[in-house]
Amino acid sequence: MDRILSPLHIAKDWSPASWQTKPALQQPTYPDTAALDCAVAELRQLPPLVASWEVLALKRKLADAADGRCFLLQGGDCAERFADCTASVIADRLKVLQQMSLVLAHGLKLPIVRVGRFAGQYAKPRSADTETRDGVTLPCYRGDIVNGSEFSAQAREPDPRRMIEGHTKSALTMNFVRALVDGGFADLHHPEYWDLAWGSHAPLQDEYRKMVQSIGESMRFMETLAGEPFDSYANVDFYTSHEVLLLNYDEAVTRQVPQHWGWFNLSTHLPWIGMRTAQLDGAHVEYCSGIRNPIGLKVGPGVTPDLLLRTIDALNPDNEAGRLTLITRMGAAKIEAELPQHLRAVKAEGKHVLWCCDPMHGNGETTPGGVKTRRFENIRAELEAAFDLHAACGTRLGGVHLELTGENVTECLGGARNLTEADLARAYKSTVDPRLNYEQSLEIAMAIVRKRRAASIADIEAKRHASQANGAMQLPV
Numbered sequence: 001m002d003r004i005l006s007p008l009h010i011a012k013d014w015s016p017a018s019w020q021t022k023p024a025l026q027q028p029t030y031p032d033t034a035a036l037d038c039a040v041a042e043l044r045q046l047p048p049l050v051a052s053w054e055v056l057a058l059k060r061k062l063a064d065a066a067d068g069r070c071f072l073l074q075g076g077d078c079a080e081r082f083a084d085c086t087a088s089v090i091a092d093r094l095k096v097l098q099q100m101s102l103v104l105a106h107g108l109k110l111p112i113v114r115v116g117r118f119a120g121q122y123a124k125p126r127s128a129d130t131e132t133r134d135g136v137t138l139p140c141y142r143g144d145i146v147n148g149s150e151f152s153a154q155a156r157e158p159d160p161r162r163m164i165e166g167h168t169k170s171a172l173t174m175n176f177v178r179a180l181v182d183g184g185f186a187d188l189h190h191p192e193y194w195d196l197a198w199g200s201h202a203p204l205q206d207e208y209r210k211m212v213q214s215i216g217e218s219m220r221f222m223e224t225l226a227g228e229p230f231d232s233y234a235n236v237d238f239y240t241s242h243e244v245l246l247l248n249y250d251e252a253v254t255r256q257v258p259q260h261w262g263w264f265n266l267s268t269h270l271p272w273i274g275m276r277t278a279q280l281d282g283a284h285v286e287y288c289s290g291i292r293n294p295i296g297l298k299v300g301p302g303v304t305p306d307l308l309l310r311t312i313d314a315l316n317p318d319n320e321a322g323r324l325t326l327i328t329r330m331g332a333a334k335i336e337a338e339l340p341q342h343l344r345a346v347k348a349e350g351k352h353v354l355w356c357c358d359p360m361h362g363n364g365e366t367t368p369g370g371v372k373t374r375r376f377e378n379i380r381a382e383l384e385a386a387f388d389l390h391a392a393c394g395t396r397l398g399g400v401h402l403e404l405t406g407e408n409v410t411e412c413l414g415g416a417r418n419l420t421e422a423d424l425a426r427a428y429k430s431t432v433d434p435r436l437n438y439e440q441s442l443e444i445a446m447a448i449v450r451k452r453r454a455a456s457i458a459d460i461e462a463k464r465h466a467s468q469a470n471g472a473m474q475l476p477v
Helices: 033-045 052-066 087-108 161-182 197-201 205-226 247-252 283-290 305-315 335-348 376-393 438-473
Strands: 071-076 112-117 130-133 136-139 238-243 270-273 295-299 324-328 354-357 364-366 372-375 397-403
Touching: 033 161, 033 247, 052 071, 052 112, 052 354, 052 397, 071 087, 071 354, 087 112, 087 161, 087 438, 161 238, 161 247, 247 283, 270 283, 270 324, 283 305, 295 305, 305 324, 305 335, 324 335, 335 376, 354 376, 372 376, 376 397, 376 438, 397 438
Parallel strands: 071 112, 071 397, 112 238, 238 270, 270 295, 295 324, 324 354, 354 397
Antiparallel strands: 130 136, 364 372
16 A cells, blocks of 8 residues: 555646646647547547556655665667567667666666656657748657658648557557566576677677676576575566656546555656756646656756756655656756756755756757767766766766667767767668667766766775874874
8 A cells, every 4th residue: 555645735626637727838739629539538448558556666766766775777769659669679678778777787786777768758849840841841740649750741740549559559568578578588697688689799798798797607606505596687677758748648548546546647657847848837747746656857957946946846745755856958068057056956955856867968969961969978978977066966866867779870979989970871760869879878887887986986085085184183192
């Protein structure tokens, strides 16, 4: 049963539909409202994709991450495509996350909470409602759950039936993920299950395989002593997340359950609010304020500490541990000027939050040829700066949020293979934002480990010098 027995601060007039009384940004305009009503009614009758007890279990793990007892790894596609709901693409996503989590667990000496940006990440916010090419203006592409990416009037017209297809594709993805995990896909005894065919010649493979070999030898030694295999290493938990964007969809999949009080978004474990829809008086904050899922909130440059604190109060009035994850996305050039004021303000008010770094979204750029990309060196620089700034403020960075893929793409510049602008055209597959490929993702995981190790060594040295200085002061004169 729930530890929290009653909803203390949920407004009496809140309902899954109360967002409709607030300004709702980034919503498509459906030409056929009757078809929209029909699709929403059908969604309400479909089975949920996740269970309430899974949602609450993740909330407890996020509370542990905020206290330094584990580390959050959240990663996946910028926007899923219906066409990518295939066994190979889904399995490769899991392989990347599993390899990264192994690197992090081994290096940080902490359990890893794995949350995928998949099984529902089909919508994306856009900077404009329309797109013009060669004098033709059409609605912008808002993700496969809204319309098609092809530049034609038919493809770009928002279609509410796509919400049904999005739910179906999410269910298929979740079903396959659960089958893989339950079947031992994540078993540490068989890390060869996680290998990507194209990654066998990646520059970091030797370092990774040495790590796997070391872990395997340690496990076999402990199992020899225990006289039995460690079955607990055969299965791990994977959770899902998506941006709360298409509110008609999220309202329709919000349910009450017999076991627990309140309302749950049962299409995902961890919904988050993006920068473009984080208005305090807006529809997205209103919707998320009433559901019991843990909530993520993107925090970027330009957000004032006062506004952040008021938004925290709106989303987590009970100051519940594990309820709110603040995902900062400042950009490498702005993080030192922007992040410390937020860390100090939240710490001073005693707010229970999990701090997570998204080093992707603040570091976008466009090449002279008009291609959207990100530089690996800026991604790593923001992440490393986040660790330093948290340490200086006495707060804790407990997670990382990344856009990545298991496909052999060339979308972000730099990394182990030092991809250049000339490489982008070779394998640029994203329809929205550039993603880290497998080797770049693994390199980020290793960079996190090196940074934490360096910080730990520096902390030990500082304590040793302080102890020596204190001892010298106490010597008799």
